[in-house]
Amino acid sequence: EVQLVESGGGLVKPGGSLRLSCAASGFTFSTYSMNWVRQAPGKGLEWVSSITSTSHYIYYADSVKGRFTISRDNAKNSLYLQMNSLRAEDTAVYYCARDRDGITARPLFDYWGQGMLVTVSS
Amino acid sequence: DIQMTQSPSTLSASVGDRVTITCRASQSINNWLAWYQQKPGKAPNLLIYKASSLESGVPSRFSGSGSGTEFTLTISSLQPDDFATYYCQQHNSYSTFGQGTKVEIK
DSSP states (O other), X not given: OOEEEEEOOEEEOTTOOEEXXXXXESSOGGGSOEEXXXXXXXXXXXXXXXXXXXXXXXXXXXXXXXXXXXXXXXXXXXXXXXXXXOOGGGOEEEXXXXXXXXXXXXXXXXXXXXXXXXXXXX | OXXXXXXXXXXXXXXXXXXXXXXXXXXXXXXXEEEEEEOTTSOOEEEEXXXXXXXXXXXXXXXXXXXXXEEEEEESSOOGGGOSEEEEEEOSSSOEEOOOEEEEEO
């Protein structure tokens, strides 16, 4: 069974940093591209970032470019999102999501984690 | 950036109704269009990909159509488990979601 479990969320002050982790199991993690998608409270979905299986290609939404860094450790079956210079508008539930087809720059999300709330507030 | 516009934002329907949700892209996305269902407090669930392909395990009452800039999700006979919010997603160029359509009980 495919499982994605996020951790590392919580309350952080504006301008602060946070690192999210996603532990994957039930599939060969090293062969799949992975993604982060977020959802502000009561709002819609927003793609945040994608990383290919070997970390060769990395993409970001304009809203987080230069502040967030996606990475992965295939030996640990883990995906990460380092979030710096956080703003109130980054407050959201962050989901890690597996890419179904692995077509570069065309992410399609077939399995999702349960989500992790990040709150940016003073 | 490609913008995705869904309509309606809210839809009131009864069990057994045929329901159609529309998604329009600001430019052609060929058939790189997916549909997701999301229930409160849960992660989204992939229903349809490549505009009209049914994801494994998804009931056949769900169907998708369209290409270019106009797409539809149809639920042929609404079931109690289908009351949820539905999102379209373009993945022709990175990813953008529509704003969502909430299907509620009439």
